[in-house]
Amino acid sequence: MDFATMIGIVIGLSLVAVGMYDFDAGTIPSVFFNLQGLAIVLGGTLAATIINYPASTILSMFKVAGKALGKQSFQNPLSIITQLVEFNKMSRKQGLIALENVLPEISNNYMRIGLENAILEKDPNKLNNFLQNELQNMIIRHRNGQEMFYNMGTYAPAFGLLGTVMGLILMMAGQGQTSTVASFADQAQDTTGKLLHGMGIALVTTFYGVLLANLIFIPIAGKLKTRSDEEVHISEIIMAGILSIHGKEHPLIMEEKLLTFVDKQTRERHRDAQAALEASAEEAA
DSSP states (O other): OHHHHHHHHHHHHHHHHHOOOOOTTTBOOGOOOHHHHHHHHHHHHHHHHHSOOHHHHHHHHHHHHHHHHHHOOOOOHHHHHHHHHHHHHHHHHGGGGGGGGGGGGGEEEHHHHHHHHHHOOHHHHHHHHHHHHHHHHHHOOOOOOOOHHHHHHHHHHHHHHHHHHHHHHHHHHHHHHHOOOHHHHHHHHHHHHHHHHHHHHHHHHHHHHHIIOOOOOIIHHHHHHHHHHHHHHHHHHHHHHHHHHTOOOHHHHHHHHHTTTTTTHHHHHHHHHHHHHHHHHHHHH
């Protein structure tokens, strides 16, 4: 699991546990553990999601959640830029066809497919359209996963409220059947205590809905969006690099163009590192 995700879940659950803890009794009240309420919230959320999305999307839900919660290797934009510049130098010396030899070694799927198409396609406009279409399709796939968990984050509190309403109806109906006006007057204090206890149980479903929405579903959707933005940013660098390679731009011009995708500090660190390498190469010569 991703370290930041794990830390966030632990902190969130810890704070919730502290809020539930009864310091006088030295334990968490059992009223917070209600399987019926949890079943209403989780079951209702899952049912609404199944109604809203096709079966293929539902089956991919756990895979999408794994991408959000699992550890993801971060692709450094500078390493991508350096790799693309090397490919440019190779293609200028040996031709675009020479890049076929390095395709199996490329781990980034978008870069591999893009370079393969660049080797085969002569028209730069068609190549640009292909790369744009691939990027847009990737964004749409990512957006579907984000939307599903955002929707689950809206369903869960609604079903929590539904469970609360159901609990209050059952509580009031039961009280009305077992109490007369005389008995209610005689046992007002006892009845009030039972009502408050029953209301506390009824409100647990709202607690579950709010907790699941704001600690699980919506944060997963947010993590998916963050990771999608990172991947799209890397893909935009790759697309610009492939078009430069296809257009036979000079490596230095291409590098400066690609460096505009990174922040100023990263750009300066890269240039300092390049200058140091050149200086060490001159000293060795």
